[in-house]
Amino acid sequence: MKGNRQAGRRARTAFILGTCAVLVLCLTYVLGFGEGAKNLADRAVVVSAALGVLTLALTSWRGTGAVPAEDGAVLAGRLAQAVTGAELLSRRVIGDDRIPVRVSFTFRASSHARSATRPLVPNGTLDGLVADYRAVHPRRLVITGQPGAGKSVLARAFVAELNGNRAEGEPVPVLLPLGDWGRQELFRDWVVRHLVRDYGSTSAHAAQLMDSGLVLPVLDGLDELDEPGVPIPESRAQQVLDALTGYQRGLEPAPVVLTCRTDLYEVLEASGRPVLDAARVEIDPVEAQEAVRFLAMRQGAVHREEDWRPVLDELRAHPHGVLARSLSTPWRLVAMATAYERVNDPAELLEARTEQEVTDRVFAHFAPASVHAVDEEPRHSPERVHVWLHRLALQLESQGNGASTLVLPDVARSPGALPSRMLYAATVGLLTLLTLWAFLVNGTRGGGEWGVSLFVVVMAVLALMHLRPCGFRLVERSDMWLPPWRSPLWAVAAKTALTGRNCWGALVAAILPVMILWRSWAPDQLGGVGDWALALAVLPMPTQFVGLLAGNVLDAAAVGPSGWPRGGAFAALVLWWPAVVLLAMGLRVGLEPTDCLPLLAVFGLLSCAVIGDAALYLCWLLVHFRRVPFRLSRFLDWCHAAGLIRITGGVYQFRHREFQEWLARHPVPLTRPTEPAHDSATVRTP
Known part of the structure; x- marks a missing residue:
């Protein structure tokens, strides 16, 4: 912990010194040593550029490893709040009525000697699961049951209950679907990736929580990792058990909770390499x-x-x-x-x-x-909902390895999404060729043209790097999760950004939009240009500032999975609004429409470089037009309200894996509503 604090201080010192050096160099140039900036407009441009670098550094500070270490208890409390907001036990999961299904379980003896101690008098009910878990030592628990027995329900209830009465110093339970754990990825790195992707944490803070033992992984879906017929020694499920056996905190086994189908777990236990130091409960049939x-x-x-x-x-x-x-x-x-x-x-x-x-x-x-x-009058017909869900189920099935989580930023990188990636690559190539043709073939080939061409090539390379399997980000994905426009989370974000230790960063980041707005609207006597046409181009600056603040202070889990495409649309609006205004101004002064194409191509490449994930997602939607709704995130949120989809952290899942597989096998609805044989008017009511 002490080393982390020292590294944080060194990084903060280097950041402050570098920022001061940039400002000093810019001021030296502005004040006129040598040629300098001769007029007010040139000076304003230089100062704005310097402040832009400073603002970009501040907004990206949260997502880098140069974040100073914080108190572990504070980070754990922040993570617990995010998990609580994301993993509320939906009433639809337990029956959508005041009368839930009673889920009970029984402790089972292990087939080996290395098992955890069990409670002397277990509760054996959903409400007593946390008390039973606290009586287990070491705190390792395996929840088994038949398909559909309620393993995920029990895991979600455990996360909600333990977070509700978590004692100080206890780890924060986090529900993690095992479907995307790769064979070459370390267990610690995989958990850190989920904390960043699903709960809006930074990589540094997530790693600090894991290294401090303040995260309790609740792993769901061990039985969904492998296709039937895979040998147990070569299976991903066995790899998970091996990783958990070596997952320790000091000399003690680290706490973990795991769910698995009964028959598979018994085969894994009999294989000779089970998860050690764990107690096992079996969910009773209803x-x-x-x-x-x-x-x-x-x-x-x-x-x-x-x-x-x-x-x-x-x-x-x-x-x-x-x-x-x-x-x-x-x-x-x-x-x-x-x-x-x-x-x-x-x-x-x-x-x-x-x-x-x-x-x-x-x-x-x-x-x-x-x-x-x-x-009562559904927005989408049941037939159309069935067809769309069938397409999404096929999308997951095409990924193989028991995929059960729908991650919107990664759908275009799935194995069956090659046409989407080809469309994206062709778009980037066309924009690059169009820009280079305009500046080098038809241009004067001066220093300015070569500089713009070099900028275009760099943007094209950065845009194509988004095609890598692991992706590439100039802007942290966690900074793009924005709530709905009328959501009260905006007020929460503003209050959080303007109070506490975030206030100085917010004030410094606000300098750039204020300077640009003043430069556009103020009259000549006050240092501005008074150009209202230019003012239209900078109107998105306050919105951009608010959006950046919201993306930095709100967790992805609090916003929900639909916050990412909303953030991508917002970023595209910020990037393209000035381009549209400049295009309108060019047409007004007599430019030909073909003369404006290079400008649009440059902004298109800039968009692909900055928000390439969103551009890839747009290409996937275009390729699957009419197969899935174009506003897919809105449709999935509606399905979540209907009880067809569930949300885990920042991803979507079908209500149950069995339902997902059934939808994948049935492209069209099977039956129409059936009515009782008697007249409904004769039904007795209480």
Whole structure:
């Protein structure tokens, strides 16, 4: 910790000295040593350029490793707030009603000697999971269960409950989907990457939290890493267990929570290389009597008693029948209740002969029922929602390795997105050739033309570097997560930026937009040019300033996954507004439209270099036009409100992996709503 503080002081000192040197050189030039700046306009340009360098350094300071170390407790508290805002246990996950599914679990003995101590009297319920975990030593827990048993629900509930009453010094639980863990990536680096991407932390602060043992990784989806048939010794799941075995804090095993399907984990345990020093809990199946209690207390069953009575009677009469086995997990039970609560006839499930047939009928009604539950007159038709979700499910399936997270900034880098990358590369090449042709072929080939051409080549190289698998960023991605325009988070961002230790950075960063606005609007007597046409070009400066502040002080988790494309659109507006105004001014003074093309090409290359991730995402949307909605993030947020999509940190996931796989297999809806056999007017109501 002491070394981190010293490194932070050295970096801060170097930053201050470098900034002062830039300002001194600029002032020396402005004051006229040698040729100097002869007039006020030249001096204003030089000063503005110097202040621009200073502002850029300040706004990028947060995302670099040169951030001074902070107190670990403060960083942990900040991360806990971000996680709490992102991982609120949605009511839709546990049933979207006042009556949730009762999830219980049982501690299981390990097949090896290196296991953690278990609580003497475990609670064995969802509400008592945190207390049971605190009684485990070392604090390592594996949550197992059948597909759909509620492993992710239990993990989310654990994160929410532990964050709600976390003691000082305890690590912050963070839910992390395992789907994107690469074989060559260290476990520590992978967690740090997620803290930066999903929760808006800086790389330095995330690394400091990991090295201090203040992060409790809650790893979800070990069973979703490998395709069927992969040998266990060569599987990614085994690699995860090996990494967790070596994950230590000092001489003690570091805390961790892991979820996995029961059959796979037992195979991994039998392989001889299980995760050591961990306790294991097994989620109990939902018994028929619990399914009857849950369904009978639902609003739909209360108001449609006659429709639901045959289903409840079947569960009571055959507690181990096909229907009872199909509804033995919380996920399927909630999906069935959602599918048949308001519309459709639940008695049609009695005709099913297999569990797969029950699942197909439930899922066929699940999406349409969810759509009508969120909107009486839905914004999108159920058929269109199904087709769009099918395309997104295929997008994830094409990535292989059990991909289950939809990360909008990375969709254009997925294996099946080659046409999108080709379109982006062709666009950058066309803009580069157009600009070089204008300045070198048709130009005078003077010093200015060669300078602009060199600038264009550098921008083109930077733009093409975004095509790398790991990407490339001139601007930190965490600085581009902006809330909705009417969101109260803007007020939170302004208050946070203008108070505390952020206030000096905000004041210094505000110098540049104030100077430019003054230069544009002020009359000649006060040092300005009084050009209202020029003033239009700089109007986005205050908006840019507010947006940069918001991107620096708000966590990505607080904004949500849709904040990244919103930030990209904002950055494009800031970059292109001056270009449009200059184009209009050029046309007004008599320039030909073809003479303005190089200007537009230069701004296009600048946009690709600065926000290449957003440009790649736009190319992906253009390639998949009509296959997915153009405003994809808005559609996914709407699906989250409908209960079809869930949000984990800064990424989207389907409600359940089983639902994702079902959508990938069914390109069109299977059935239309079914009505009860009797007249709904005769249904008794309480």
